[in-house]
Amino acid sequence: MAPLLHIDGVIAALTRIVADSKQRGDRNGYFAALYRKVTIRVKEGIAAGQFEDGLRMEQLDIRFAQRYLDAYEAYQSKAPCSKCWEIAFTSTNHERLTVLQYLLLGINAHINLDLGIAAAETMNNQELEALHHDFDAINAVL
Secondary structure: OOOOOOHHHHHHHHHHHHHHHHHHOOOOHHHHHHHHHHHHHHHHHHHOOOOOOHHHHHHHHHHHHHHHHHHHHHHHOOOOOOHHHHHHHHHOOOOOOOHHHHHHHHHHHHHHHHHHHHHHHHHOOOOHHHHHHHHHHHHHHO
């Protein structure tokens, strides 16, 4: 997937996944729908000045989302993706799992793998501690 430049691009990409998933009856759309709601809320929080550094938070959001979107695209095109994302995506083929279980597998992959990488990339060799306030603020936003 082409690199995203703005949070609106993230929302548009997630909206497409949700629509495509709904059309195909693909349960992977559940995670994308949840993620879209969260991204919209983060955008609103940035606009409302709820973060110490709104521009940095937008860049973190974009990098974070790009990791999910790249994994999703790889999975859809049958290209390799990380094992945790592969498990999350393939779990939606198991009807005995609940929607909450699909969501938790996606959240696990995204938080436990992607978040640290996106944070390090966003800080570009600066101290990660500088993100601490905004990491705490995201909980209030969500």
